[in-house]
Amino acid sequence: MNMKTKIVILALSVFVIGTAYAGRRSTYVTTVDTANRTAYGDVMSARSSAGANAFIGCTVLGFSSGSSEAICSAGDASGVTAYCYSQAPAIIQAASVSGSSTYYYFQWDASSQCTYVYASNESVYGPLQP
Amino acid sequence: MTRVLCLAALAIGVAIGALGQAALSRPPGHESVQAVARTMPPVVACTASLTPADLAALRGELAKLLDERLSTSPRTQPASPHPDEPAPEAIAAVASANRIVDAALVQGTWKDADRQAFRTAISVMAPAQRGEAMSRLLTALNEGHLHAEVVGPVL
Numbered sequence: 001m002n003m004k005t006k007i008v009i010l011a012l013s014v015f016v017i018g019t020a021y022a023g024r025r026s027t028y029v030t031t032v033d034t035a036n037r038t039a040y041g042d043v044m045s046a047r048s049s050a051g052a053n054a055f056i057g058c059t060v061l062g063f064s065s066g067s068s069e070a071i072c073s074a075g076d077a078s079g080v081t082a083y084c085y086s087q088a089p090a091i092i093q094a095a096s097v098s099g100s101s102t103y104y105y106f107q108w109d110a111s112s113q114c115t116y117v118y119a120s121n122e123s124v125y126g127p128l129q130p
Numbered sequence: 131m132t133r134v135l136c137l138a139a140l141a142i143g144v145a146i147g148a149l150g151q152a153a154l155s156r157p158p159g160h161e162s163v164q165a166v167a168r169t170m171p172p173v174v175a176c177t178a179s180l181t182p183a184d185l186a187a188l189r190g191e192l193a194k195l196l197d198e199r200l201s202t203s204p205r206t207q208p209a210s211p212h213p214d215e216p217a218p219e220a221i222a223a224v225a226s227a228n229r230i231v232d233a234a235l236v237q238g239t240w241k242d243a244d245r246q247a248f249r250t251a252i253s254v255m256a257p258a259q260r261g262e263a264m265s266r267l268l269t270a271l272n273e274g275h276l277h278a279e280v281v282g283p284v285l
Contacts, residue, residue: 063253
């Protein structure tokens with residue numbers, strides 16, 4: 001085995017090992033579609049966005065009367081924002097799934113009520129490094 | 131039981147009456163007896179008295195009857211005159227929230243002070259009222275009538 005072959009093997013090994021440690025990763029910058037009333041994106045991508053506009057997430061509110069609500073919000077890099085709220089237990093439960101790398105997708109109706117909330121903490125959504 | 135006692139008393143009364151009639155056929159000197167027989171018909175008084183065992187049996191029968199009637203009749207809840215009427219402070223909170231949103235719409239912006247005042251208002255609202263207030267605010271934001279100028283979340 002000559003020197004050239006050894007270098008090629010070493011380079012391939014480093015590439016393979018490096019790829020294996022990174023794991024599968026997906027990034028979704030915050031996207032707001034006001035026409036179709038949908039918004040999605042992952043928290044890490046919003047945080048690492050170049051500008052100061054991007055954000056996404058859901059908040060759960062609790063009241064001493066016993067009622068609770070969820071509010072989901074998103075803003076894209078250009079400053080377009082979207083908000084929805086819900087008192088439905090299923091929506092509140094979905095909105096409660098939150099973490100530093102959560103991916104959100106939500107829809108709302110004409111009265112700004114959330115009609116669908118998808119929240120995922122799968123590993124593919126973060127963190128960005130390595 | 132009471133019916134039996136009444137019948138017994140009636141029988142006694144008839145017997146007394148028969149005795150009175152018999153006295154009428156007696157020789158004079160028994161006017162007092164004759165007067166009684168003419169002026170006082172046999173009295174039948176249904177003043178039946180029950181033994182403790184009879185009373186207990188009657189109570190049992192009545193309780194059973196009441197249970198049957200109550201189980202077959204539709205139960206009705208006492209109607210509240212205003213079942214869904216919100217509390218006065220909740221009504222005031224709705225008015226306050228509407229004023230906050232109205233003022234913000236005039237300016238076209240949603241600021242930190244608006245958010246704080248709105249939070250205070252919705253905290254005392256009933257869920258239905260809160261839903262309406264939230265719908266109004268968020269729809270104004272979604273449709274671009276309000277521009278959020280807050281640090282952090284809009285609510």
